[in-house]
Amino acid sequence: MADLKALAEAIISGNQQEAVRLTQQALDENVPADAILNDGLVAGMSVVGAKFKANEFYVPEVLIAARAMKSAMELLRPVLVETGVEPRGTVVIGTVRGDLHDIGKNLVAMMLEGAGYRVVDLGVDVKPEKFVEAVQQEKAQVVALSALLTTTMPA
Numbered sequence: 001m002a003d004l005k006a007l008a009e010a011i012i013s014g015n016q017q018e019a020v021r022l023t024q025q026a027l028d029e030n031v032p033a034d035a036i037l038n039d040g041l042v043a044g045m046s047v048v049g050a051k052f053k054a055n056e057f058y059v060p061e062v063l064i065a066a067r068a069m070k071s072a073m074e075l076l077r078p079v080l081v082e083t084g085v086e087p088r089g090t091v092v093i094g095t096v097r098g099d100l101h102d103i104g105k106n107l108v109a110m111m112l113e114g115a116g117y118r119v120v121d122l123g124v125d126v127k128p129e130k131f132v133e134a135v136q137q138e139k140a141q142v143v144a145l146s147a148l149l150t151t152t153m154p155a
Contacts, residue, residue, distance in 0.1 A: 011044025
């Protein structure tokens with residue numbers, strides 16, 4: 001029997017291989033994809049977020065957990081689409097022109113995707129016009145801009 005609590009623990013500990021194995025096991029056992037997402041992956045990342053807020057986890061631990069979640073989501077995403085699970089909304093995200101930093105953007109994108117949003121990632125060094133075009137084309141409800149202020153604002 002699939003153990004979604006163990007899946008959440010694998011996410012919390014950042015155990016990528018175990019997260020993928022448990023996700024595949026749950027899929028093989030016909031556990032509903034939305035249950036795997038909510039009771040396993042999102043539950044784990046919620047704990048990670050709480051630990052980060054309480055200064056019990058730091059950015060490296062959050063990134064490791066997010067990497068485990070991303071790997072599990074790669075298995076789960078096609079099943080969510082196939083079963084018609086509707087996303088909560090669409091988010092266009094990218095790093096603004098003049099900035100090549102993407103760690104924070106990638107982390108936010110993974111968290112949003114795990115929370116059930118469809119994420120359109122435009123990458124780094126994105127021109128303003130590309131954000132506008134993507135928001136219109138994708139009919140996004142949210143646009144998320146990432147920037148390291150010291151590299152994007154004049155002195």
